[in-house]
Amino acid sequence: MFTGLIREMAEVISLKNNFLTLKAKHKAKLGDSIAVNGACLTVVRFSSDTFTVELSPESQKILAMENYRGKVHIEPAMMMGDRFEGHIVQGHVDCLGTIKAINNNGNSTDFIISLPNEYSKYIIPKGSVTIDGVSLTVNDVMTDSFRLTIIPHTVENTLFKGYKVGTKVNLETDMFARYIYNMFKGKDSDTLTWDKVDNIMARY
Numbered sequence: 661m662f663t664g665l666i667r668e669m670a671e672v673i674s675l676k677n678n679f680l681t682l683k684a685k686h687k688a689k690l691g692d693s694i695a696v697n698g699a700c701l702t703v704v705r706f707s708s709d710t711f712t713v714e715l716s717p718e719s720q721k722i723l724a725m726e727n728y729r730g731k732v733h734i735e736p737a738m739m740m741g742d743r744f745e746g747h748i749v750q751g752h753v754d755c756l757g758t759i760k761a762i763n764n765n766g767n768s769t770d771f772i773i774s775l776p777n778e779y780s781k782y783i784i785p786k787g788s789v790t791i792d793g794v795s796l797t798v799n800d801v802m803t804d805s806f807r808l809t810i811i812p813h814t815v816e817n818t819l820f821k822g823y824k825v826g827t828k829v830n831l832e833t834d835m836f837a838r839y840i841y842n843m844f845k846g847k848d849s850d851t852l853t854w855d856k857v858d859n860i861m862a863r864y
């Protein structure tokens with residue numbers, strides 16, 4: 661389990677076959693779970709200043725592999741007793757999102773991100789979403805996209821600094837949104853909305 665708070669920007673040393681080797685300050689151990697750009701991966705080798713994780717062919721089909729070069733976000737799995745910030749992140753990437761528009765507002769930047777229709781039902785206003793491992797709050801939800809407002813500190817210290825229109829990103833929807841939707845979808849047909857979920861929950 662992760663929080664979506666990036667602990668370090670690691671340097672990609674190599675990506676060969678199924679193995680991704682990173683240079684980082686974090687001292688990884690064999691078998692550790694580490695989220696790399698939001699995907700939970702297992703450490704299979706390590707040295708004094710690098711560690712290697714393995715990417716299965718299935719993972720490589722789902723992830724935005726073009727972003728696994730240069731710098732990447734890393735977050736070690738939470739330990740018992742860690743301070744909980746961000747939101748609950750599983751490190752299971754649902755789909756790829758695409759940067760649709762970037763609008764600089766002076767003291768913040770709006771990113772509009774499109775996603776496949778089958779996942780849009782899990783994106784809710786003021787809910788949580790994880791983009792390349794970064795925990796963020798959804799501001800607006802459109803039919804096939806959503807808007808995030810990112811403060812300058814986050815932009816400058818994450819991959820968001822280099823995102824352009826058309827950039828693909830790893831996207832993990834909020835775990836609770838997925839669970840709640842699937843719990844109640846059988847009660848109100850396939851046209852379930854979050855307003856209907858609120859009405860159903862108000863009956864209990």
